[in-house]
Amino acid sequence: MSDVVLYDYWRSSAAYRLRIGLGLLGVPWTPIPVDLTTGAQRGVENLQRNPQGLVPTLEIDGLQLTQSLAILEYLDETRGAGWLPTDPAGRARVRALALAVAADIHPVCNLRVAKFAETTGNIPMQDWMRHFIALGLQGVEGLLAKGPTGRFCHGDGVTLADIVLVPQVYNARRWGVDLSAYPRVSAISSACEALPAFAAAHPDRAKPAG
Structure with missing residues (x-):
């Protein structure tokens, strides 16, 4: 099991973004499904990770990160992905x-x-x-x-x-x-x-x- 964990829902656009980003970086991760159709995002466990009751949450570098764009920029800054132009x-x-x-x-x-x-x-x-x-x-x-x-x-x-x-x-x-x-x-x-x-x-x- 990878140290990087993605709390994911397969049809979530925001989680899909992170799967793309992690794949582009070649970072292995362990997916843990959070079923939005059953309301699992509002369960106690997910709310502890993500008080907004949403997905995704990414566990990486000892952090629990939420909001896909913020996470992608974090990955860009810490892994030198080059997803933002220099100018x-x-x-x-x-x-x-x-x-x-x-x-x-x-x-x-x-x-x-x-x-x-x-x-x-x-x-x-x-x-x-x-x-x-x-x-x-x-x-x-x-x-x-x-x-x-x-x-x-x-x-x-x-x-x-x-x-x-x-x-x-x-x-x-x-x-x-x-x-x-x-x-x-x-x-x-x-x-x-x-x-x-x-x-x-x-x-x-x-x-x-x-």
């Missing part, structure tokens, strides 16, 4: 792209938010997800049209923005969003998915057996 303008652009997904799309399309909308507003979950994912990806597509987008979100090397984008594209496909309107998003996601670390982190590979 301030580049770092700002990569962070903006990452936050366009992580702060603007993901919170609205979180399972607990979508369930609340469905149960209290009688809005079918699929309609909710399709609307907000499509709206968010439209904005990301526009951001990619500005600045040095290359094979990946920012040039030709993987950055924090790519690590955050790919799980959102997975969710878009899951909920039936038409990605043809977002050619840059689609092309970047395809380039990332061809890389072994991204492929290994895919939810189909992380899903518990049984």
Whole structure:
């Protein structure tokens, strides 16, 4: 068993990001599932790790870290991953792209938010997800049209923005969003998915057996 432990849910976008990041770094980890569909995230054990009642939590370097973007930046800083450009303008652009997904799309399309909308507003979950994912990806597509987008979100090397984008594209496909309107998003996601670390982190590979 690895000393690095990831408290994970296979379909969690935030946990998916960390699986990608750890894979890119070649850091072995032990996954411990926290089943969001049964409410395990609100159980006593998970709340002790993560008072927000969310996943992921990463145990590494004697620390218990939460919030996927903060964890990815910690890994970048401590492992020299190079996921943020060296120039301030580049770092700002990569962070903006990452936050366009992580702060603007993901919170609205979180399972607990979508369930609340469905149960209290009688809005079918699929309609909710399709609307907000499509709206968010439209904005990301526009951001990619500005600045040095290359094979990946920012040039030709993987950055924090790519690590955050790919799980959102997975969710878009899951909920039936038409990605043809977002050619840059689609092309970047395809380039990332061809890389072994991204492929290994895919939810189909992380899903518990049984």
